[in-house]
Amino acid sequence: MEQLNLLTADAWHVREEAHQQRVRRYADPYLARRSAGRKHPVEDFLFTYYTQKPGQLLRWHPGTGVVLAGDGAAARSGWKHYSTLDDGELAAVGLPSGTTAVTFDRRSFVADRQEAVAFAGIILRGTAARPAQFGCFGLHEWAMVYRQDKFDLRHEYLQLRLGSAGTDKVVEDNRIRCSHFDAFRFYTPDAIGLNELTPSRENQRQLEQPGCLHANMDLYKWAYKLLPALPSELVMDCFELSWRIRAMDMQASPYDLEEWGYPPIAIETPGGKAAYVEHQRAFAEEAAVLRGRLAEALAPLAEPAAP
Template identity: 70%
Template sequence: MTPALPSPAPSVLSEAAWQDKAAAHRDRVDRYAEPYLARRSAGKKHPVEDFLFTYYTQKPGQLSRWHPGAGAILTGASATERLGWKFYREASNAEREEAGAPAEAPGVILDVERFLELRRDAVDFARIILGRTAARPAQFGCFGLHEWAMVYKQEANAVRHEYLELRLGSGGTDRVVEENRIRCTHFDAYRFYTPQATGLNELTPTRENQRDMEQPGCLHANMDLYKWAYKLSPALPSELVMDCFELSWNIRAMDMQASPYDLAAWGYPPIRIETAAGKADYVAAQRGFSAESAVLRERLRTALDALPS
């Protein structure tokens, strides 16, 4: 495990400064959350844009809460509301003095000691999986076939997303699976394969070997940067969590464009991975997301390494 760096000196944010940051964060979240909440209230679904709120456990209300991350003292009367939030406490006199916080202003700070007491296992696992994933070479030969394997040999009325049509029909979808190598490294995709498809995958990802299988070309491993970010909140700044969210959002769109579903009417034209040109388009986009993810993965690792060991 990478040794932790010394904890940085606390910083201070005035009430006006952190209130502005919190408002900007809520606006950023609302762009994605409000349409989802409106659809949910109306009993409607969206195959692409609901995913981050239904598959992952972070709910819109949780995501919209802005956190400065470890080491920041929030000052002002409204900061004291956070004393009722999990993992916040009053800043000590020593912390306030070191940060240069006004002596007369209330100040709250993340209780890193309490956070690590309760979340140490999550922090340690995130360090391992982020570090090992970053150290492996990226693979770019999967062509998004995991989504196809999830509906392989299924009856037409039993398709995973029952309200969507298969672009090539059941028979055409099955032929694409049978005519290509299936080499998925990500357990949380592989576990949704149909029983007939599991034996076609050249690898056998499991929860136990996940830390040894994840690689930085995988769309789903890169989407999961959002998962590790929110699981480590509020120790990470919300700006970093949202950067991971937005990358995951964009990857999800591309992932479903390359899926067997016909999403053109939803505004997502297909990436036809059953053709050579479609495969090339897929790999080009996959490489771009892998490069973006490498930057975010390093930012997450840096934030984790700044926490006390």
């Protein structure tokens, strides 16, 4: 039997409320904009690019090995990958027979998400094992508008800081070496051949490296894909890192976001390049800690469930 630990109702309700307040700080403005038909080029991204929706993110999960009882616990018995404790399990955590208590159902989760767990482990461990590269300067965003008169529909309402010709010149004057497929796949046709690497879904596990902003943003993706096996606090730690990385990524982009409150990091200049690398290194250090926490939480899920 898996080791289970009872979390008192008062304790888990406090954690649940704290989590929901943390999520609403980001989700409520996004939902208000969506209702009003407005867009934000930076602050909508985590809710539109990634598949986790605000309502899903609001649900608090304690993670594996935690028992919840008291008000609200019964409702979770219908949540996916939760199970209700039997009398033996209730006795083991000091609860009387007949109490409604729930916990993460590791067996059903592993049966349902085995491939996702395995792939996440490959990406997390492989990325951590490679040396970090800090010479991309965010040029993936510039390559996404290279020789393009009309921007991608996501950003058609924005202006280019240097205009089209100036933007194209930055792309042509710099070495382009993006290692992340989910950035590379948005390159314009004329930019694809300028990238020194050819990232693909097939070689993703060989190319992802810990200096990459997008690989570090994707820690949020791997975290929410592993819910409810992970505590929601860890997921939000990844979310908030991803949020800050997105802001810096767009500051270094070719778009003029000054009026949105995001002054540019002018990577076309030596000073801008230095500032970009400084931010990139700091984010890589933060991401390394979170990547380690995710890998540690993932390890028990990759083991066969006890009979």
